[in-house]
Amino acid sequence: MTDRFEVRREIAAQPAEIFALLCSPEGHVSIDSTGMLQSAEEKAITAVGDEFVVHMDRESLNDFPLMGKYDVTVTITAFEQDAHLAWTVSREGQAPVDHRYGYRLEPGELGTWVTSYYDWSQIGLQYRAMGIFPVLQESVLRASLGLLARTVEKK
Numbered sequence: 001m002t003d004r005f006e007v008r009r010e011i012a013a014q015p016a017e018i019f020a021l022l023c024s025p026e027g028h029v030s031i032d033s034t035g036m037l038q039s040a041e042e043k044a045i046t047a048v049g050d051e052f053v054v055h056m057d058r059e060s061l062n063d064f065p066l067m068g069k070y071d072v073t074v075t076i077t078a079f080e081q082d083a084h085l086a087w088t089v090s091r092e093g094q095a096p097v098d099h100r101y102g103y104r105l106e107p108g109e110l111g112t113w114v115t116s117y118y119d120w121s122q123i124g125l126q127y128r129a130m131g132i133f134p135v136l137q138e139s140v141l142r143a144s145l146g147l148l149a150r151t152v153e154k155k
Contacts, residue, residue, distance in 0.1 A: 003121035005138040009145040012111040013152040015082040021152060022085050022103055025052040025074070030151060033143035034136065035060035038069070045085070050076045054089075063135075078102060098122040099133070114148065116141040 011018060021027040025040030041053045052074050058067035070091065077100060078086035086102030099120040106113040118141060120133045127133065 003133075004117060004119040005134065005136075005141055006115060006117040007138060007141045007145060008113060008115045009142075009149065010108045010110050010113050011145070011149045011153060013149075013154070015105040015107060015112045017152055018103075018105055018112055018114060018148065019082045019085065021148070025054065027151075028054065028074075031144050031147040033140050033147055040074075045076055045079070048076050048079045050079075095124055095126065097127055098124060099135070111153075114145060116145055 021031070023045040025042055025045070029037045029040050036056050036058060038055045038057050040055070043050070043052045045052070054072050054074055055069065056072055057069050059069075072089040072091055074087050074089055076085070076087050078084050082105060084102065084104050086100055088096070088098060088100050090096050099118070100122070102117050102119075104115040104117070106115075118134065118136055120135075123133060
């Protein structure tokens with residue numbers, strides 16, 4: 001059993017264009033395939049440690065209906081211009097979960113190979129004991145790559 005999902009897709013756009021979208025909080029909302037991300041407080045991502053708030057709605061997944069609407073803080077944990085962006089999320093008043101999301105970008109023949117990953121290997125014991133991880137399925141990552149391609153590819 002792995003504690004990480006990773007999917008890869010080649011997208012017909014340059015790494016800089018894709019990375020620019022990923023550095024925009026609203027860009028994250030636009031490519032979210034779960035429907036949970038409702039909006040984000042716009043603040044450009046420029047370095048490790050940057051943070052922004054995302055307004056969420058868990059009813060979109062209907063897995064924890066009582067969670068409803070809530071906010072999370074996204075904290076950037078890796079930033080390599082046009083190559084790698086990763087983050088974790090937290091909620092005020094709760095222990096950090098320490099699950100990570102990220103994208104790696106590599107030049108490809110058609111544009112850019114984009115790898116999307118979700119890693120929950122570092123989650124705290126109290127969260128592991130809840131038996132709710134992974135909170136997303138691999139198909140969500142693949143669908144978000146489809147939305148990313150639709151957003152940045154030139155027709």
